[in-house]
Amino acid sequence: MLDIIQLLPDSVANQIAAGEVIQRPASVVKELMENSIDAKSTKIKVFIKDAGKSLIQVTDNGIGMSETDARMCFERHTTSKIKKANDLFVINTKGFRGEALASISSVSKITLKTKRKIDELGTLVEINGSEIIEQEIINCQNGGSFIVKNLFFNVPARRRFLKSNSTELRHIISEFQKLSLSHSDIEMSLYNNDNEIFLLKKSNLRERISLIFGRKTNQNILSIKTETSIIKIKGFLGKAESARKTYGEQFFFVNNRYMRHPYFHKAILLAYENILPPETFPTYFIYFEVDTNEIDINIHPTKTEIKFVNERAIFQIILAVVKEAMGKFNVLPPIDFDNEERLDIPYLPKFKKVQEPEIKIDPNYNPFRKEKNNKIDKINIENWQKLYENFEKEENIEIVKEPKNISFDIKEENEFLKKDGTKDFFDSNNFFQLKNKYILTQVKSGLMLINQKYAHQRILFDNFIKSLNTNSNTVQKSLFQQKIQLNSQDAILLKEILNDIKKLGFDISFIDKTNFLIKGTPSNIISVFKNIKNLDFKELIESLIENYKYNKKLDINIKENLAKSLAISSSIRNGDKLTKKEMSKIIDELFACKMPNFSPNGKKIIKIISLEELDKYFEKV
DSSP states (O other), X not given: OOOOOOOOXXXXXXXXXXXHHOSSHHHHHHHHHHXXXXXXXXXXXXXXXXXXTSEEEEEEOSOXXXXXXXXXXXXXXXXXXXXXXXXXXXXXXXXXXXXXXXXXHHTSEEEEEEEOTTOSSEEEEEEETTEEEEEEEEOOOSEEEEEEESTTTTOHHHHHTOOOHHHHHHHHHHHHHHHHHHOXXXXXXXXXXXXXXXXXXXXXXXXXXXXHHOHHHHHXXXXXEEEOSSOEEEEEXXXXXXXXXXXXXXXXXXXXXXXXXXXXXXXXXXXXXXXXXXXXXXXXEEEEEOOGGGEEOOSSTTSOBOXXXXXXXXXHHHHHXXXXXXXXXXXXXXXXXXXXXXXXXXXXXXXXXXXXXXXXXXXXXXXXXXXXHHHHHHHXXXXXXXHTTTHHHHHTOOOSOOOTTOOOOGGGHHXXXXXXXXXXXXXXXXXXXXXXXXXXEEOSXXXXXXXXXXXXXXHHHHHHHHHHHHOOOOEEEEXXXXXXXXXXXXXXXXXXXXXXXXXXXXXXXXXXXXXXXXXXXXXXXXXXXXXXXXXXXXXXXXXXXXXXXXXXTTTOOHHHHHHHHHHHHHSOOTTOOOOHHHHHHHHHHHTTSSOTTBOTTSOBOEEXXXXXXXXXXXXXX
């Protein structure tokens, strides 16, 4: 019988390794930038074309490589970072596995130009799919320059799975941000198709964060710092008002290496408990400094998951330091404007003096004098009688005219609401608002409750879907144009969906890489609702983008995602007081929808309490 076990060729082995290490263009950017950081560079430039599919170039002013090293660095399991197995547990550098350059060269056409300061001339190495094409002595600058072309050219199946350019670019930006945040002492820049995305000069950490995420971030972060026997922690926490619905501005670093750590993230959320708005995540940039013997960074191929020896103790330290920062900076739970109860805080003009309350005292009052008590009792009886005046008349008032031609069964509620003529089922002139949250009206079967927020979301969603399908929405020109600045990732996302947003009725123009101008808004959200009239459309766009990113995880099409995101962002809220005209408009438009039962997020809009249920409740002993 023939032997069946074979030794794989290096080219095949390298492609298998590339399947783990090189998942997309962002992986190449990450590996090459990490090598530049380990080369003690003070300036790193990244150039990409077509979101890295055509070209990725990373240039640095680091220590460079000799002629021999320039050739050896592309071999498997070759590295300058470790010499023995025990070195794996005291890692202070970035790349050390010895597979990155071998993997990249196996699935691309790569060119390396490098030179050390002590050498007069540098070295050029060209590799095409693991095959060395050329190696020669050249004249070049000190440091290193890697040029990667046509990624996955020889693995078409992998190339087909790459996403759109805007999606791949966002992944590259994400990796660039992580390395930029962990090394603010290094000047870094990123260019896509010759357009500058980032130009980050050497700076302190707070300034680096502001340059990446916008100047507004600087006003919304609080500093933290602590030092214990097992760990040092420093960094910044976001204020409650800067919390977002999606992940994206949550960063952990250990010894200047980015990591994901769900357990420590849970400690952050626990510290923010009862402070954050519901379904939002806090911003944080937290840096750990710990003995390398106390961590293991070899549990994941991308080295982003790290194991700590004292995880439970560090969890408690994080919890304590975050809570301490909250108390130090007087971070309190935000006012919940959706709450049923409102606070009426009286306004006192500056010129008005504060007067002590007067207390009237009757010195002649004697509680044991019978005639006085009789007088009080008489007054009380009269007041109680007034309370029940006309009670019988009110009891017989017919609140709603019940239609004679509709028979309603509570069990067929959902089917009934889909039928035509639902508007005739109740008298739209007789309803009221409960706690500025629910619209109540009487129906034949009993009592109907409508959640005003979810109802408005359904109305807007249907209108936006229609606008996207027919391109029929009209633009309401803004009297005062609003400028909006986004972070780089959100700006790229907005450009990606800009054409569809315009179909919804927005008039938005692009100013530069992160700035946009809002000139007009959809006319169908400039309605009779007062809060929509006064809506800050800058906040609306930001909210739309956040909801869009959140909904994108649900794998729904772009049009539905946009309609859903905008409906949720621009709807009225629980807690908004509505006039009769506004309630009437909601009810009329809700029952004109194809699915009035549920909001775009699947939340129930309507609840009917039958007379039978009410009778049973009051008959209980």
